[in-house]
Amino acid sequence: MRDAPAGLAQHIGTAIAVLGDGAEAVPGDFSRAGSVALRAACNCGWRASADCPLLDGEAQAERLWRSEHMLPLCALGEEPASERIGRDLVDRMLNFQHNLPFAETSPLEGLRAAARIRQIADLSVHQLLAVALRQNLPLQQVADALGTDPSALQADTGYPDHPSRP
Numbered sequence: 704m705r706d707a708p709a710g711l712a713q714h715i716g717t718a719i720a721v722l723g724d725g726a727e728a729v730p731g732d733f734s735r736a737g738s739v740a741l742r743a744a745c746n747c748g749w750r751a752s753a754d755c756p757l758l759d760g761e762a763q764a765e766r767l768w769r770s771e772h773m774l775p776l777c778a779l780g781e782e783p784a785s786e787r788i789g790r791d792l793v794d795r796m797l798n799f800q801h802n803l804p805f806a807e808t809s810p811l812e813g814l815r816a817a818a819r820i821r822q823i824a825d826l827s828v829h830q831l832l833a834v835a836l837r838q839n840l841p842l843q844q845v846a847d848a849l850g851t852d853p854s855a856l857q858a859d860t861g862y863p864d865h866p867s868r869p
Contacts, residue, residue: 714776715746716768718761721754743767796820832860 720728720738728738741760741865749772757765766777803813828849835845842864846853856862 714773715766716772717744717746718742718755718764719744743771745772832862836862 718741721740721742722728722737723739727742727744728829738757740754740756742754743764745768748859749768751764751767751771753767755761755767800818833847840858842853845862846856849856851859853864857864
């Protein structure tokens with residue numbers, strides 16, 4: 704696919720014949736004897752969620768492969784949504800900090816806003832630590848993400864050194 708991020712060039716889409724019982728014919732077998740539909744597929748193992756009719760099915764399968772498989776992979780290759788959201792949030796906080804000179808005329812408003820931001824940030828860290836714990840993420844990785852030392856993280860939050868496995 705043109706303009707795909709590096710590493711996605713190994714994905715090769717194809718249309719595979721689908722037999723009456725739902726099984727796939729051998730890839731590359733274009734005789735389609737007994738086939739009832741075509742299925743968009745990729746050599747990585749991905750399969751489309753819906754089959755295509757035999758008539759014009761190859762073109763439809765290619766469109767499905769591009770839209771359902773390759774485009775999401777390209778979007779992830781460009782920038783995961785979680786990174787974009789995090790970057791946007793940090794940019795807004797830096798903008799708030801940049802505009803703090805307004806506090807000369809209204810310091811109490813600035814303090815209230817900063818306190819609310821701190822409350823939201825603390826609650827967010829607490830909620831994300833709970834998710835990290837449920838996913839059994841290692842203490843070192845969590846500490847690195849927070850920009851702190853593992854022992855300080857344990858002391859402040861009680862995050863376990865070795866999360867228990869369910």
